Amino acid sequence: MTVGERIPRVDAVEKVTGAAVYGSDVALAGMLHGAVLRSPHPHARIVSIDVSRARRAPGVAAVVTGRDFPFTFGSAVKDQPFLAIDRVRYVGEPVVAVAADTERRAQEALDLIDVEYEALPAVFDLRDALADGAPLVHPDLHTYERGSHQIVPHSNVNTLYHFERGDLAAGFAAADLVVEEEYTAQALSHAALETHASVAVWNPIRGDYTLWVSTDRPFHLRDELAGALGVPSTKVRLVVGYVGGSFGGKNTLVSEAVAVALARHAGGRPVRVGFSREEDLTTSQLRVPAILRLKTGATSDGILLAQSADILWGSGAYTSNTVGVAVRGAQSVVGPYRTPNVAITSRQVYTNTPVTGSYRGYGVTQVTWACESQMDEIARRLGIDPLEVRLRNAYEEGDPFLNGQIMRGVNVRESLERAAEQIGWGSVERPPAPHLRRGKGIAALIKPTATPTSSNCVIEVQEDGEVVVSCSAPEIGSGQATVLAQMAADTIGVSLDRVTIVPTDTASSPYNGPVASSRTTFHVGNAIRLAGGEVRAEILRVAAGKLGADPDLLDLRDGTVYEGSQARISLAELLGGPAFSGRSVIGSARYSSAGSPLLKAEPGLEWMSSIFWMVGAHAAEVEVDLETGVVRVVAVAAAHDVGRAINPVTCEQQIEGGVVMGLSNALFEQLHSDEGRIGNGSFTDYKIATIQDTPRIVPIIVESEHPEAPFGAKGIGEPAAAATPPAIANALCDALGIRIRDLPLAAERVLEALLAARDEENGSAPGGGEPP
Amino acid sequence: MIPIDFTVNGEERRIEVEPNTTVLEALREVLHLTGTKEGCGVGECGTCTVLLDGSPVVSCLLLAGDVAGRDVTTVEGLAVDGALDEVQRAFVAAGAVQCGFCTPAMVLVVEALLASGAQPTREAAAAALGGVLCRCGSYPKVLDAVAALTGGAT
Numbered sequence: 001m002t003v004g005e006r007i008p009r010v011d012a013v014e015k016v017t018g019a020a021v022y023g024s025d026v027a028l029a030g031m032l033h034g035a036v037l038r039s040p041h042p043h044a045r046i047v048s049i050d051v052s053r054a055r056r057a058p059g060v061a062a063v064v065t066g067r068d069f070p071f072t073f074g075s076a077v078k079d080q081p082f083l084a085i086d087r088v089r090y091v092g093e094p095v096v097a098v099a100a101d102t103e104r105r106a107q108e109a110l111d112l113i114d115v116e117y118e119a120l121p122a123v124f125d126l127r128d129a130l131a132d133g134a135p136l137v138h139p140d141l142h143t144y145e146r147g148s149h150q151i152v153p154h155s156n157v158n159t160l161y162h163f164e165r166g167d168l169a170a171g172f173a174a175a176d177l178v179v180e181e182e183y184t185a186q187a188l189s190h191a192a193l194e195t196h197a198s199v200a201v202w203n204p205i206r207g208d209y210t211l212w213v214s215t216d217r218p219f220h221l222r223d224e225l226a227g228a229l230g231v232p233s234t235k236v237r238l239v240v241g242y243v244g245g246s247f248g249g250k251n252t253l254v255s256e257a258v259a260v261a262l263a264r265h266a267g268g269r270p271v272r273v274g275f276s277r278e279e280d281l282t283t284s285q286l287r288v289p290a291i292l293r294l295k296t297g298a299t300s301d302g303i304l305l306a307q308s309a310d311i312l313w314g315s316g317a318y319t320s321n322t323v324g325v326a327v328r329g330a331q332s333v334v335g336p337y338r339t340p341n342v343a344i345t346s347r348q349v350y351t352n353t354p355v356t357g358s359y360r361g362y363g364v365t366q367v368t369w370a371c372e373s374q375m376d377e378i379a380r381r382l383g384i385d386p387l388e389v390r391l392r393n394a395y396e397e398g399d400p401f402l403n404g405q406i407m408r409g410v411n412v413r414e415s416l417e418r419a420a421e422q423i424g425w426g427s428v429e430r431p432p433a434p435h436l437r438r439g440k441g442i443a444a445l446i447k448p449t450a451t452p453t454s455s456n457c458v459i460e461v462q463e464d465g466e467v468v469v470s471c472s473a474p475e476i477g478s479g480q481a482t483v484l485a486q487m488a489a490d491t492i493g494v495s496l497d498r499v500t501i502v503p504t505d506t507a508s509s510p511y512n513g514p515v516a517s518s519r520t521t522f523h524v525g526n527a528i529r530l531a532g533g534e535v536r537a538e539i540l541r542v543a544a545g546k547l548g549a550d551p552d553l554l555d556l557r558d559g560t561v562y563e564g565s566q567a568r569i570s571l572a573e574l575l576g577g578p579a580f581s582g583r584s585v586i587g588s589a590r591y592s593s594a595g596s597p598l599l600k601a602e603p604g605l606e607w608m609s610s611i612f613w614m615v616g617a618h619a620a621e622v623e624v625d626l627e628t629g630v631v632r633v634v635a636v637a638a639a640h641d642v643g644r645a646i647n648p649v650t651c652e653q654q655i656e657g658g659v660v661m662g663l664s665n666a667l668f669e670q671l672h673s674d675e676g677r678i679g680n681g682s683f684t685d686y687k688i689a690t691i692q693d694t695p696r697i698v699p700i701i702v703e704s705e706h707p708e709a710p711f712g713a714k715g716i717g718e719p720a721a722a723a724t725p726p727a728i729a730n731a732l733c734d735a736l737g738i739r740i741r742d743l744p745l746a747a748e749r750v751l752e753a754l755l756a757a758r759d760e761e762n763g764s765a766p767g768g769g770e771p772p
Numbered sequence: 773m774i775p776i777d778f779t780v781n782g783e784e785r786r787i788e789v790e791p792n793t794t795v796l797e798a799l800r801e802v803l804h805l806t807g808t809k810e811g812c813g814v815g816e817c818g819t820c821t822v823l824l825d826g827s828p829v830v831s832c833l834l835l836a837g838d839v840a841g842r843d844v845t846t847v848e849g850l851a852v853d854g855a856l857d858e859v860q861r862a863f864v865a866a867g868a869v870q871c872g873f874c875t876p877a878m879v880l881v882v883e884a885l886l887a888s889g890a891q892p893t894r895e896a897a898a899a900a901l902g903g904v905l906c907r908c909g910s911y912p913k914v915l916d917a918v919a920a921l922t923g924g925a926t
Contacts, residue, residue: 014872015875017850025806194811276813653908690905691901691902
């Protein structure tokens with residue numbers, strides 16, 4: 001058996017040899033290369049576009065404007081054009097696309113395009129966007145095709161959500177302490193090392209499109225494209241190889257939108273569109289920024305009685321897939337705690353800034369930042385250990401969620417205790433120098449998975465005993481190919497090296513929901529369990545017939561059929577046979593969480609249930625330089641309840657990688673913009689964590705029981721980054737006594753807070769500290 | 773177009789390219805060695821690292837003409853007849869690979885570090901690898917791989 005073992009990843013050899021083929025590596029015969037002319041204005045009317053010179057430029061095969069390809073897309077609100085139509089709404093919006101025989105020539109042709117704009121009033125700040133009389137980014141929002149969520153017509157509010165349970169006023173009235181503060185979480189770039197890239201080809205005879213893309217949701221993109229173009233989904237085919245990192249960023253139409261528009265006008269030639277790093281960092285969907293006002297009431301013992309959250313989110317110029325962030329993501333603002341009286345209000349606004357969307361955690365990184373900062377403030381105000389306050393309120397097995405769903409497999413307590421233990425909670429480290437201070441902090445989190453969703457799987461045991469698993473779960477880096485292969489091998493009874501997880505091709509692969517929301521191990525794993533069980537049973541029936549044995553007495557292990565302890569026949573012998581007469585054994589299955597009894601909740605609120613819940617806790621130790629404000633993270637212990645680890649190595653990778661990303665988000669990352677223009681679209685100016693910023697990380701795998709999980713496994717990828725930033729901020733507060741409520745915790749911000757605190761101590765007016 | 777003669781993975785090659793062709797473009801588009809990846813194209817992420825006469829360089833900042841007569845090693849040049857070398861084996865064993873897009877660069881930097889005979893501390897190994905970005909955060913296990921190769925503590 002391989003489940004539970006530290007098995008090397010099945011994709012590792014291809015990746016250390018350079019043999020792995022990514023979406024950005026795809027090159028086809030006759031392929032053209034695309035380039036994009038982008039809007040220099042945050043908000044403007046397009047008066048005219050003259051592409052005549054560009055069309056005549058050397059090597060140019062197609063020039064396309066929004067009028068040439070007048071379609072819009074958007075899974076929640078159909079508001080986004082492939083290329084701007086009559087109006088631009090953010091700096092960097094694609095306006096004209098060019099395809100030429102080389103990328104250089106395509107880029108050069110952009111200089112020959114003349115666009116005349118008439119500037120319109122623009123809005124950048126989230127609060128300004130809410131104000132009466134604010135410029136409307138989409139005056140016609142109420143006329144757009146959209147889902148069932150609430151909007152505010154004739155405003156910039158594209159998502160409105162409110163939830164209430166219990167008696168909030170009574171809860172606050174009974175509280176001994178009420179803390180109310182505002183926290184902000186910044187926009188972030190996903191910064192996957194592989195930038196957005198895709199190849200699209202339009203077949204003029206069949207009128208269909210084929211795309212080779214790096215995405216984590218092939219079927220979603222297929223349907224989104226087909227819906228936008230008004231064609232049946234069979235007219236759009238997506239082929240997905242290895243994905244060079246996604247983190248939520250490669251799940252909507254980004255380079256794909258441009259590639260499809262060009263392909264439609266390229267006469268059947270394939271067109272590749274690969275974004276530059278600057279395009280990738282600044283205009284390719286960012287994390288949704290948020291302003292979170294949080295108010296919490298507690299007893300003097302630190303028992304939570306009431307919490308209200310008022311969250312303002314920013315979708316940027318188009319809605320993309322942010323609605324779920326503002327609705328589903330917002331629900332995690334209560335943290336993994338039993339709070340009886342709760343009110344959550346989410347508003348999301350358009351601004352004239354780049355499009356935002358899902359980012360690892362789908363809203364949970366933002367709300368965890370607020371919730372866990374506030375939990376610490378409560379603990380400190382009450383004089384109770386921050387770990388203890390959390391333990392007193394933590395969800396226990398069988399507690400109800402906000403909607404009454406009984407939660408199974410929520411080991412918050414062990415996560416908190418083990419993370420605290422590994423960081424040396426309670427002990428004070430001596431700083432190595434007088435200008436340094438050290439502190440420790442802890443934070444916990446809770447995250448649902450998208451529910452209900454489904455996965456399908458087809459398993460073929462070929463005549464030579466090789467097992468081919470088709471389940472449409474692209475390997476985006478998080479190790480799903482490995483854990484899925486392990487589950488298939490163990491379910492069927494073959495060795496791992498006989499199992500291949502084939503790449504996804506929507507024309508021939510079975511439907512799967514997205515590789516997102518940490519749902520793959522659980523959902524696809526369940527489909528594999530079912531389909532694998534089917535092929536195993538069929539193999540044993542075939543073997544019983546051939547051997548004249550009772551199938552109930554046969555067993556399949558390591559690709560060999562056993563009767564008792566006696567090896568009877570190998571799979572190749574069983575299924576092979578003489579020339580032209582081999583046999584495949586094929587099984588297929590679907591798993592859907594819909595209708596599971598585990599989702600039962602209060603009437604009308606079942607949609608808030610999650611088929612499994614992910615919880616965890618991170619504890620951090622930091623060292624702060626009092627002279628410079630530089631924060632160095634010394635160590636992070638990160639504990640996550642994964643249900644059961646199918647492969648501890650891939651779980652550790654997700655936890656360690658999540659901590660590195662969370663640390664990077666917390667300390668370094670900020671897009672600096674002026675009037676909607678981002679000025680730091682490079683890795684020199686948008687710093688992400690390097691190997692030298694990596695602290696000692698202790699990944700801790702916590703296990704729990706879940707009745708519907710395949711081999712007991714839940715998910716781990718998405719929640720892993722969310723608890724690190726508040727753990728660092730809480731450690732910073734432990735070190736300095738200073739609470740910073742805005743991200744990132746950049747040195748200049750920390751230093752400013754230190755100087756302000758010194759001024760306050762000295763009794764002078766803020767800002768009057770150091771002489772010039 | 774100009775002709776350039778250089779050695780790639782032990783093989784002498786002649787290519788004909790425009791003078792402004794980078795080594796990265798020559799490797800990927802002319803020689804079809806796509807194991808070398810582009811992460812930024814401006815020398816900031818290290819993803820396109822190759823070894824030039826044994827030393828790590830970012831191939832996006834070098835013109836093909838710069839490597840005339842010199843020796844370039846890419847990730848494709850490491851395994852012999854499909855057998856991984858020790859650095860590749862260490863990466864697989866340590867779990868140092870996630871999405872894998874930075875992996876060729878990471879592996880090559882460690883090759884050079886090892887060839888130098890260094891017995892780096894964890895900090896020194898991190899300094900050597902500081903120019904290669906990884907958004908997956910494979911860093912701890914990359915350092916574990918180096919430690920396993922050099923007999924250091926993980």
